[in-house]
Amino acid sequence: xxxxxxxxxxxxxxxxxxxxxxxxxxxxxxxxxxxxxxxxxxxxxxxxxxxxxxxxxxxxxxxxxxxxxxxxxxxxxxxxxxxxxxxxxxxxxxxxxxxxxxxxxxxxxxxxxxx
Amino acid sequence: xxxxxxxxxxxxxxxxxxxxxxxxxxxxxxxxxxxxxxxxxxxxxxxxxxxxxxxxxxxxxxxxxxxxxxxxxxxxxxxxxxxxxxxxxxxxxxxxxxxxxxxxxxxxxxxxxxxx
Numbered sequence: 001x002x003x004x005x006x007x008x009x010x011x012x013x014x015x016x017x018x019x020x021x022x023x024x025x026x027x028x029x030x031x032x033x034x035x036x037x038x039x040x041x042x043x044x045x046x047x048x049x050x051x052x053x054x055x056x057x058x059x060x061x062x063x064x065x066x067x068x069x070x071x072x073x074x075x076x077x078x079x080x081x082x083x084x085x086x087x088x089x090x091x092x093x094x095x096x097x098x099x100x101x102x103x104x105x106x107x108x109x110x111x112x113x114x115x
Numbered sequence: 116x117x118x119x120x121x122x123x124x125x126x127x128x129x130x131x132x133x134x135x136x137x138x139x140x141x142x143x144x145x146x147x148x149x150x151x152x153x154x155x156x157x158x159x160x161x162x163x164x165x166x167x168x169x170x171x172x173x174x175x176x177x178x179x180x181x182x183x184x185x186x187x188x189x190x191x192x193x194x195x196x197x198x199x200x201x202x203x204x205x206x207x208x209x210x211x212x213x214x215x216x217x218x219x220x221x222x223x224x225x226x227x228x229x230x231x
Binding site (some may be wrong): 103 | 221
């Protein structure tokens with residue numbers, strides 16, 4: 001049973017560039033959430049996708065956008081990169097349901113460095 | 116506002132001993148879930164244990180147990196018989212019920228070091 005996968009593992013970009021990160025959810029999961037984790041901090045929620053729509057969004061600017069495909073995989077796009085966007089980007093998948101125990105399972109993350 | 120507080124930036128424990136990692140939370144909602152995740156140096160967040168706000172029993176998963184004190188708004192993680200592989204960052208997180216499947220709010224984390 002494949003877990004959550006993310007690509008690429010590491011990425012180096014310069015200020016002003018654009019980047020796309022990819023995520024494949026755990027088998028059987030239909031919901032994907034994205035988090036940004038700065039060094040020494042806890043993860044911060046960016047947004048969540050379900051049924052190919054953004055269902056919930058955290059306090060991030062419009063430079064952060066995403067997409068979910070019919071196979072439930074997802075992309076995170078960041079435009080006009082800033083130095084402060086350097087972080088570990090974590091993708092989490094879950095199965096939409098009514099139980100509070102719907103657990104989010106995380107991938108290994110993509111480490112983005114902006115120079 | 117929803118908030119998770121972890122007041123121990125770093126903890127040391129001797130191998131085979133038990134350790135408690137503290138977590139307090141703030142929410143105005145009556146229904147919520149509390150989670151603990153482990154993050155090794157590799158970066159992946161590993162789910163450990165879940166406690167629902169209406170669960171009467173403290174959650175347990177193998178060597179992990181959650182000491183849930185609702186009136187004090189605390190959800191401490193207890194790791195029994197520590198192992199060297201338990202050395203990692205540990206994060207407490209919360210989700211409110213109206214956010215079904217929605218965002219997790221994380222604390223700042225506690226770095227646990229297990230000594231041989």
